[in-house]
């Protein structure tokens with residue numbers, strides 16, 4: 001999925017027990033709930049690996 005600011009790719013980024021989506025272009029981080037409505041299938045699959053983690 002794409003960054004809302006610069007349209008570069010977002011990657012799933014794990015920090016401690018939290019998950020963020022981080023832009024590979026501008027470095028902006030998104031909380032999962034911020035991008036939940038735009039998750040694509042690829043990203044959902046990655047997130048399924050982190051079901052034990054609380055999305056804050």
Ligand SMILES: [Zn+2]
Pocket residue numbers: 003004005006007008023024025026027028
């Ligand atoms: Zn960006």
